Amino acid sequence: xxxxxxxxxxxxxxxxxxxxxxxxxxxxxxxxxxxxxxxxxxxxxxxxxxxxxxxxxxxxxxxxxxxxxxxxxxxxxxxxxxxxxxxxxxxxxxxxxxxxxxxxxxxxxxxxxxxxxxxxxxxxxxxxxxxxxxxxxxxxxxxxxxxxxxxxxxxxxxxxxxxxxxxxxxxxxxxxxxxxxxxxxxxxxxxxxxxxxxxxxxxxxxxxxxxxxxxxxxxxxxxxxxxxxxxxxxxxxxxxxxxxxxxxxxxxxxxxxxxxxxxxxxxxxxxxxxxxxxxxxxxxxxxxxxxxxxxxxxxxxxxxxxxxxxxxxxxxxxxxxxxxxxxxxxxxxxxxxxxxxxxxxxxxxxxxxxxxxxxxxxxxxxxxxxxxxxxxxxxxxxxxxxxxxxxxxxxxxxxxxxxxxxxxxxxxxxxxxxxxxxxxxx
Numbered sequence: 001x002x003x004x005x006x007x008x009x010x011x012x013x014x015x016x017x018x019x020x021x022x023x024x025x026x027x028x029x030x031x032x033x034x035x036x037x038x039x040x041x042x043x044x045x046x047x048x049x050x051x052x053x054x055x056x057x058x059x060x061x062x063x064x065x066x067x068x069x070x071x072x073x074x075x076x077x078x079x080x081x082x083x084x085x086x087x088x089x090x091x092x093x094x095x096x097x098x099x100x101x102x103x104x105x106x107x108x109x110x111x112x113x114x115x116x117x118x119x120x121x122x123x124x125x126x127x128x129x130x131x132x133x134x135x136x137x138x139x140x141x142x143x144x145x146x147x148x149x150x151x152x153x154x155x156x157x158x159x160x161x162x163x164x165x166x167x168x169x170x171x172x173x174x175x176x177x178x179x180x181x182x183x184x185x186x187x188x189x190x191x192x193x194x195x196x197x198x199x200x201x202x203x204x205x206x207x208x209x210x211x212x213x214x215x216x217x218x219x220x221x222x223x224x225x226x227x228x229x230x231x232x233x234x235x236x237x238x239x240x241x242x243x244x245x246x247x248x249x250x251x252x253x254x255x256x257x258x259x260x261x262x263x264x265x266x267x268x269x270x271x272x273x274x275x276x277x278x279x280x281x282x283x284x285x286x287x288x289x290x291x292x293x294x295x296x297x298x299x300x301x302x303x304x305x306x307x308x309x310x311x312x313x314x315x316x317x318x319x320x321x322x323x324x325x326x327x328x329x330x331x332x333x334x335x336x337x338x339x340x341x342x343x344x345x346x347x348x349x350x351x352x353x354x355x356x357x358x359x360x361x362x363x364x365x366x367x368x369x370x371x372x373x374x375x376x377x378x379x380x381x382x383x384x385x386x387x388x389x390x391x392x393x394x395x396x397x398x399x400x401x402x403x404x405x406x407x408x409x410x411x412x413x414x415x416x417x418x419x420x421x422x423x424x425x426x
Contacts, residue, residue: 001036001388008041008354009368010344017046019350022388027346037390043358044382045368048342049351050299051333052102052110054199054237054258056290058094058120060101061086061411063291071205071267079292083115085417091119093410096403098297099127103397105298105378108351108386109339111235111258111287113172113199117156121167128391130165132337134172134199137187139180146183153187157194166387168337170235173200176220177208188229197233197337203246204238205269221246230255235336237287239277240270247273251280256336259328261306263289274310275319285333286325299329300380303373322373354383 002020010017016031017024026033066078086094091114102110110131112120117135124131135156139146153171160169173179173187191198203209203220212220221242224230230253237258242250250257259272277284286306288297303325310320331342341351355362355372359380362371372380384392391397 003037003039003350003385003388003390004031004033004035005039005041005046005352005354006031008039009045009357012368015046016041017344017352019352019385019388022350024344024346024348024350024352027344039354039383039390039393041354043356044354045357045365046344047353047355047368047372048330048334048344049108049353049384049386050106050329051285051337051339051342052107052287052297052299053235053285053333053336054260054287054289055098055110055112055297056114056292057098057102057110057112057123057297058086058091058114058116059290059292060098060297060407061090061094061414063295065292067266067295069267071269072207074267074293085414086115088116088119090410090414091116092123093403093407095120095123096127097407098291099123099129100397100400100403101297102129102299103127103384103386103391104381104395105296105300106353106381106384107297107299108384108391109334109337109341110297111170111199111337113174121163124167125164128166128389129386130167132168132170132197132199134170136174137172137183138174138178139183140178141180143180143182146180146186149183150186153190157190157196169196171196171198173198175201175204175208176212176223184229185227188227191233195233197235198229199235200237202236202239203241204264206241209241219243219246221249225249225253232256237289238264238269238272240264240272242273244276247276247280247282250277251282254283257282257284258287258333258336259284259306260287260289261309262302263293265305265309266295267293271309271313274306275314283332283336284328285336286328287333298378300372300376300378303329307373322367322370325373326369350385350388352385353381354385355380356382 005017018026018033113134113136137149139149171187171191232254235256239257288294288302307320307325311317334342341349361375
């Protein structure tokens with residue numbers, strides 16, 4: 001399959017882009033190449049698509065279900081009880097809806113951690129997007145539960161070839177406070193044996209850090225270093241409450257860091273120390289977190305939130321300029337997963353967006369990247385291309401209405417079942 005984008009604005013120059021077999025093959029003016037499909041780029045600009053580096057996509061099922069709560073109360077008394085009734089089919093439709101939202105807002109790769117791995121993987125394959133997927137490992141210190149969780153992780157890993165190349169298996173450790181030490185050590189050893197990435201939450205709240213210090217006498221990053229878990233394969237989300245020494249340890253081990261500004265602000269979890277992380281040379285990506293704590297998966301909005309949060313917190317309008325926020329959502333996040341995307345160049349993966357320069361939010365177009373970071377809404381995105389496949393054109397995703405209908409049916413059934421079970425427990 002080949003596509004030819006004609007007369008599109010790339011780096012302020014009108015260019016043609018030829019795409020074949022999922023890769024950008026040629027860029028130039030007035031390319032005379034035969035393609036299966038021609039896309040008219042008139043009045044449009046082309047940019048790299050976004051990478052959502054940390055989310056729980058099926059939590060669309062709980063959008064605005066539990067808001068304005070402290071994180072641990074939110075998790076323990078609202079989210080986890082609700083999730084006990086969620087089935088693989090619920091996860092499938094929850095993820096399908098999240099993916100449509102991602103496609104419409106420009107994301108073509110996401111990094112996910114959730115229950116019912118097969119449901120998420122099927123949703124990815126049926127949508128044409130690509131993702132790193134990890135199954136949530138939470139045993140709450142119960143050794144028997146830990147054994148069951150480990151067996152499930154191993155089974156998924158052994159069956160990983162049953163999924164398409166759009167799905168990349170990743171190990172998931174929910175957090176130090178939700179996984180037993182034996183489980184963490186198993187994940188460390190299994191990841192080393194099979195050269196796997198480990199996706200985890202780390203030092204998200206001050207309470208989490210304080211309780212860990214009280215329990216172990218060590219800060220979380222120091223503890224991970226002491227057990228030999230830190231390394232470039234670690235993808236750590238949040239990382240708000242870290243000391244200077246911990247930042248240095250993270251940098252020394254080249255750990256990948258994932259910033260989730262909207263979720264952190266909404267749950268009042270803490271402020272990500274972006275400038276200190278950047279100055280230490282850490283690799284940093286950007287993410288929405290799950291819909292239950294964001295409450296969307298729109299990376300355009302996340303870039304704006306990230307930039308404004310850092311400016312306000314540092315009382316300095318020059319901190320995290322628009323170009324840096326855009327970098328975090330594209331090349332920065334892509335580098336965490338060794339993806340050949342995030343920039344537009346010959347030989348790169350054809351993960352691209354066409355943005356409508358006539359959209360009200362992009363007029364006038366003095367500077368495209370600041371316009372996208374500070375002004376744009378998802379309706380600015382006209383076309384979304386993932387590995388050369390057109391997932392949205394003219395703002396339309398083919399099966400959007402069908403997915404919304406099935407999703408709504410799943411939510412209604414889930415809420416009804418949860419209400420019955422809650423009543424029976426009283």
